[in-house]
Amino acid sequence: MLTSHWKGNKCYPFRLPSARKTEKELTAKQIQLHNQLKQSTQPVVDKLIADEFPSNCKVLGGKYFYCLNCGYFTNRKNDMQAHFGKKIRLMKCILSQHLRDSGEVLEGIHGIKCPRAVVELVRQKQFMLPYPHAAENNQPAPTPTCTTTASIPASRRHY
Numbered sequence: 001m002l003t004s005h006w007k008g009n010k011c012y013p014f015r016l017p018s019a020r021k022t023e024k025e026l027t028a029k030q031i032q033l034h035n036q037l038k039q040s041t042q043p044v045v046d047k048l049i050a051d052e053f054p055s056n057c058k059v060l061g062g063k064y065f066y067c068l069n070c071g072y073f074t075n076r077k078n079d080m081q082a083h084f085g086k087k088i089r090l091m092k093c094i095l096s097q098h099l100r101d102s103g104e105v106l107e108g109i110h111g112i113k114c115p116r117a118v119v120e121l122v123r124q125k126q127f128m129l130p131y132p133h134a135a136e137n138n139q140p141a142p143t144p145t146c147t148t149t150a151s152i153p154a155s156r157r158h159y
Contacts (some may be wrong), residue, residue: 001019002019002022002023003016004129008018021156023113030129036126038125038158039124042117045122045123045125046123049119049123051109052108052110052112053106053108053109054109057107057109059104059106059107059116060105061102062075062103063075063102064101064102064103064104064115065077065080065099065101066080066101066103066105067083067093067098067099068097068098068099068100068117069091069092069093069094069098069130070130071114071115072093073115073117077139080099084099091130091131092130093130098124100115102117103115103117104116106119115136119148
């Protein structure tokens with residue numbers, strides 16, 4: 001997808017970079033930003049959101065369908081239904097849980113387009129990345145409660 005975008009928009013006048021490497025770098029950056037937002041205070045999060053999506057940012061006209069899980073959006077119902085097809089299992093997008101329609105799509109100052117509802121989830125620190133990442137897997141395990149036979153009534157002990 002990156003390669004076709006780069007070629008179609010003539011983003012590079014010479015040799016194209018590796019799309020796979022670029023995707024890995026962008027994913028790592030997205031994870032880093034997500035983790036920073038989750039750990040930041042609310043005023044810092046509000047400022048970061050306002051810097052990218054100021055109150056006067058462009059709102060795309062028209063009716064858009066969008067996925068609340070990953071932020072994918074389109075104004076074509078067939079494309080939206082295809083989004084929930086077999087190829088998107090990596091993101092774990094589920095039609096009955098994540099499909100929304102007639103939502104606004106914002107265009108930030110760097111050209112990033114995102115449904116307003118997803119921007120609000122990010123602002124509230126409730127947006128979860130739709131793919132596994134290290135910070136998610138390295139959460140500290142809950143402290144187990146120490147149970148000794150002395151704390152279990154004799155009638156419930158099994159030897």
